[in-house]
Amino acid sequence: MPSRRRFLQTLSAAALTLPVMPLSVMAGNTEQPYQGPVLRVALMGLGGYATLVARGLESCQRARLAGLISGTPEKIRSWSEKYGIAGKNCYNYENFDQIRDNKDIDAVYVITPNALHHEQVLRIAKAGKHVICEKPMALNAREGQEMIEACRRAKVKLLVGYRMHFEANTLEIVRMRQAGELGKIRFFQGLSGFRIGDPGQWRLSKQLAGGGALMDIGIYAINGSRYMVGEDPVWVAAQETKTDPQKFKAGVDETIQFQLGFPGGAVASCLSTYSMNNLDRFFLNGDKGFAELQPATGYGPIKGRTNKGELALPHVMHQARQMEEMAGIILENKKPLIPVDGEEGLKDLKIIDAIYQAVQSGKKVSLKL
Incomplete structure (x- = not known):
């Protein structure tokens, strides 16, 4: 493994x-x-x-x-x-x-x-x-x-x-949604996961990682739901599944399913896991069309399709594009289409806190981002 x-x-x-x-x-x-x-x-x-x-x-x-x-x-x-x-x-x-x-x-x-x-x-x-x-x-x-x-x-x-905020296929879907080409957004699905190995690594330490799969891979679905739907969620519900308590000790999540509700009426259904491979997919559905990325967040090439056909924008190494664009933000105060500042990161942390709260309480948790 x-x-x-x-x-x-x-x-x-x-x-x-x-x-x-x-x-x-x-x-x-x-x-x-x-x-x-x-x-x-x-x-x-x-x-x-x-x-x-x-x-x-x-x-x-x-x-x-x-x-x-x-x-x-x-x-x-x-x-x-x-x-x-x-x-x-x-x-x-x-x-x-x-x-x-x-x-x-x-x-x-x-x-x-x-x-x-x-x-x-x-x-x-x-x-x-x-x-x-x-x-x-x-x-x-x-x-x-x-x-x-x-x-x-x-x-x-x-x-x-x-x-991913600078990846071409991702940005094309955001552009389509902003232009109204997908119509009113109704649903987002984000699947993020892989089967993790070495039980001694820091990502399986509550003290070093702060959790488990949600902190590492699930944050892609959390963040992706927000830039794909184009809104910040107002509530979250979540359920945890743990099949291997020896490997995934207390405070280290193996699998969490979570649902998000958005002010415009859209809902998101997401999964974060350390126990299944072949999970890297985003799907966005609107009244007029759909958009899908699979793989959605890997190192590339990202592959996508919409109701209008395949997305085949050129691949640029993600880390190169990210650093080039971030240099522009820092040196020239450029404004990216999707924010990458600390406030953006804070919103995801608030959602993560709420997901863990929902897992513990079994109740829907309100969000104010």
Whole structure:
């Protein structure tokens, strides 16, 4: 049974073989090289996903890898050699506050276990650097609010690693919905899951992950329901199923089904699991048409179809597109079609809190986002 780490490694390897269209071609910029401002990014946490972000940065025009933060000296050594990162731009988890004096670094991308995000983001903000934080942004809404306030006080931006907010097929469906081509939205289904392996990994630790499948993979269905429907939910109901209490201990969810209600009348039915494969599908249904993505949130290519036919927009490595667009947000105050700021992350945390509350109470929980 493959572990989550092996799952990431497999996806990373697969990503290396995918045809990736250069960002310059996607932007129509085939003449003169980019000469504008560049976001200099330090990666915090040099695991499997950071490897993909680093590769994405290699093809960016407006962002580049400029620093490394890790608790493993060997990773610092190998990464700095591979990417040509100077020793003065390398830190560990004890001394990274010193980045406040480093003019070579503009932002830090936090790619560490969920439980570490809160403290690390507070420290980065205090050091005066912009923050990109992997999702979920924190363990709960209280922590998320504190992170937003800390970045606001420090006058730095806080973004969340919602890579799907920049994916072409996803954005086409959002455009269709906004243009009224699907009619009044009635229903959304989000299926997010895989069979997790190694029982000793941090994602199965309540202390490090803050939960189980919902915090890791289920957040895609939570967030996807909101940008697909185009509204924030006003209530949630949820039910948990646990078949292996040895592997999925108290506070670590194996499978949760949850339902969301939206102010316009649409409903969502979603599933988050660590015990089933082949679950990566979004389906949106309206009075005039439908849209489907399958796979919906993997590393790509994303495949979709609507009542008008297949969606076949060009694949761009998600991490490259994300970092290119986030550089524009930080450096030029650009506004993405779907927000990726701390407030967006906070809304998902409020829904996660409510889902766990609904599981415990067995009752529908009202939401005010």
